[in-house]
Amino acid sequence: xxxxxxxxxxxxxxxxxNLVPLRxxxxxxxxxxxxxIKWTPSLLVLDDEGVEQSxxxxxxxxxxxxxxxxxxxxxxxxxxxxxxxxxxxxxxxVAQYPKSSFAPEAIYLNGVSSYIEFHExxxxxxxxxxxxxxxxxxxxxxxxxxxxxxxx
Amino acid sequence: xxxxxxxxxxxxxxxxARKENKLVFADFFNPN
Numbered sequence: 001x002x003x004x005x006x007x008x009x010x011x012x013x014x015x016x017x018n019l020v021p022l023r024x025x026x027x028x029x030x031x032x033x034x035x036x037i038k039w040t041p042s043l044l045v046l047d048d049e050g051v052e053q054s055x056x057x058x059x060x061x062x063x064x065x066x067x068x069x070x071x072x073x074x075x076x077x078x079x080x081x082x083x084x085x086x087x088x089x090x091x092x093x094v095a096q097y098p099k100s101s102f103a104p105e106a107i108y109l110n111g112v113s114s115y116i117e118f119h120e121x122x123x124x125x126x127x128x129x130x131x132x133x134x135x136x137x138x139x140x141x142x143x144x145x146x147x148x149x150x151x152x
Numbered sequence: 153x154x155x156x157x158x159x160x161x162x163x164x165x166x167x168x169a170r171k172e173n174k175l176v177f178a179d180f181f182n183p184n
């Protein structure tokens with residue numbers, strides 16, 4: 001991460017502007033067990049009470065790390081719940097990083113957030129339709145498969 | 153040259169997150 005992702009200007013800018021970056025030893029005798037760190041890099045998004053909101057494991061290049069963190073921010077907003085703010089994060093992942101491996105999950109969560117907020121079945125159907133059209137190989141299309149049955 | 157402004161104290165990181173109303177990006181790493 002240090003040799004590639006963390007020296008990337010876009011990553012530096014994104015992290016410094018949007019998050020509080022915290023670097024912790026995986027071997028920390030208190031925090032390691034608390035967060036069940038078994039391998040590195042383990043990248044977590046925490047709220048300001050230290051509650052885990054999302055986690056990834058393993059290396060990411062810059063073009064994947066930023067949408068990964070954006071998605072994590074969206075999940076944290078979703079959990080609050082602040083669904084409009086969550087949708088804003090998820091939408092930006094898709095709009096700004098459409099080639100990212102995280103884009104399909106962002107489409108899924110954006111649709112789910114919108115459905116919970118507005119109770120419109122079209123939001124769920126939209127997940128399936130968009131994933132089928134734009135990311136037909138994504139495992140997230142499988143997760144959205146039941147929503148095709150909602151079509152009349 | 154710009155760099156990520158890492159904080160190495162867990163308590164300080166949470167305090168800054170509360171102060172700035174931000175989430176924390178925690179990188180658990182192995183220096184070896």
